[in-house]
Amino acid sequence: MQRDLPDAPRPSTGRLPCLLSLQHCLMSLPGEGANMDLKNRSRICWVAAVLLLISTAASAEEWWKDSFAAEGSAPCDNNDTIVTFTDKAVEMWEVGCSLERVQKIKGLDAIVLDMTCSDGETTETRRELLLKLHDNKVMRYPRQEVLQRCSELKARPAQAPKVDTSP
Structure with a gap:
């Protein structure tokens, strides 16, 4: 045969x-x-x-477990767009989520997160897709938000005060 x-x-x-x-x-x-x-x-x-x-x-597993903030935003120290992904939870400003299920998508650097989120008053279930972009950023759906690693967000130099030199 x-x-x-x-x-x-x-x-x-x-x-x-x-x-x-x-x-x-x-x-x-x-x-x-x-x-x-x-x-x-x-x-x-x-x-x-x-x-x-x-x-x-x-x-x-490695690429999505980190702290991120909205692309081009302020450094993560003083940023309310910060989101931290771990293998068990997703932590955001005033909202915490526990991961119920993580699904890897074969052939792509993408995962689907099923989670239960609470802001202290209400609880809801959410599903999000995280897609790794070529420049080490992450696209987050359904929010259609590009996230950048906190380690890559650079502190913006402080604005020097303008001195009035006019007479």
Whole structure:
């Protein structure tokens, strides 16, 4: 029985198929490329799959856990647009939210946050999408707000008082 592997690269001589492509490793026929029995092939493929998933999950988790403020706003010290995302909560000015669920979107640097928020008087459920932008900023939907990391917001120099030099 012959299977078509249209997009899978063929292994070069002397290399293990799964080191070239996880897809090829999982789909290749025993005896193809380097001589390897099915048991060894499956072990190597599983290790490659786990390493791929761990590295993807680790990088996807890191980018959104930080303190942000509206793009171009004042430094975070004196800013009421500050929002801090952690793995368990979202803290904003006068509003705190506990994360109920975090969903990563496969193939994108994006996550969906389901949360329960309270301002001390009322409680509501919210859903937000965070999308990592190319310049290390974050787009926040449905607010359609661009957030910038607090560490990247620079303190604006104080305005020097104008001295009246006219006679």
